[in-house]
Amino acid sequence: MKIICIGRNYAEHAKELSNPLPDKPIFFLKPESSQLPKRQPFFYPEFSNDIHFETEIVLKINKVGKHIDEKFAHTYYDEIGIGIDLTARDLQRECKAKGLPWEMAKAFDHSAPLGQFSAKSYFQNINNLNFSLKINGETRQQGNTKDMIFTFDHIISYVSKFLTLKIGDLIFTGTPEGVGPVQIGDHLEAFIEEEKYLDLKIK
Numbered sequence: 001m002k003i004i005c006i007g008r009n010y011a012e013h014a015k016e017l018s019n020p021l022p023d024k025p026i027f028f029l030k031p032e033s034s035q036l037p038k039r040q041p042f043f044y045p046e047f048s049n050d051i052h053f054e055t056e057i058v059l060k061i062n063k064v065g066k067h068i069d070e071k072f073a074h075t076y077y078d079e080i081g082i083g084i085d086l087t088a089r090d091l092q093r094e095c096k097a098k099g100l101p102w103e104m105a106k107a108f109d110h111s112a113p114l115g116q117f118s119a120k121s122y123f124q125n126i127n128n129l130n131f132s133l134k135i136n137g138e139t140r141q142q143g144n145t146k147d148m149i150f151t152f153d154h155i156i157s158y159v160s161k162f163l164t165l166k167i168g169d170l171i172f173t174g175t176p177e178g179v180g181p182v183q184i185g186d187h188l189e190a191f192i193e194e195e196k197y198l199d200l201k202i203k
Helices: 011-016 070-076 089-097 152-159
Strands: 003-007 026-030 051-053 055-061 077-084 112-119 130-135 138-144 170-172 187-192 195-201
Touching (some): 055 112, 055 130, 055 138, 055 152, 077 170, 077 187, 077 195, 152 170
Parallel strands (some): 003 170
Antiparallel strands (some): 055 077, 077 112, 112 195, 130 187, 187 195
């Protein structure tokens, strides 16, 4: 199982980090060990002083695929959930400044907390799906899948040119604007529409 993360898929988020808009999907990987066991807190790691949250809609792949035509991509996932791409922003800045890979800032243990999943058919329109994050009861991120630069199906088709998608793979589809740091003691709640899908405490 692998976790595929799409970067810069919401224009306003790219702007807030002073990044140019991509003309094709940008992706990176997190290992299986990035998953945080359900109902477990996230323990702030000692190697960073600047862990940021990035809330994202997540697709769960349901069959093996390679070189998937975009018109068939919708058949390769049947569940949708929400997750948080936790990022050690200080390490990322340091690596980028030196022109180095920055997996250490994205792929560390438990950096991909996941909430529950629902069948794709549960949602009225997956291309117009509201999602949000609250921290300590205050809304910090709000997004809608209609604002994605690249659609779910385009992402699947593009990524499958390079990587064979396998059953159980997860695709984090990008985060809207409003990312920021978490602190020890924070309580994070992520929602799809009005329903809570993820509950996470930082310790």
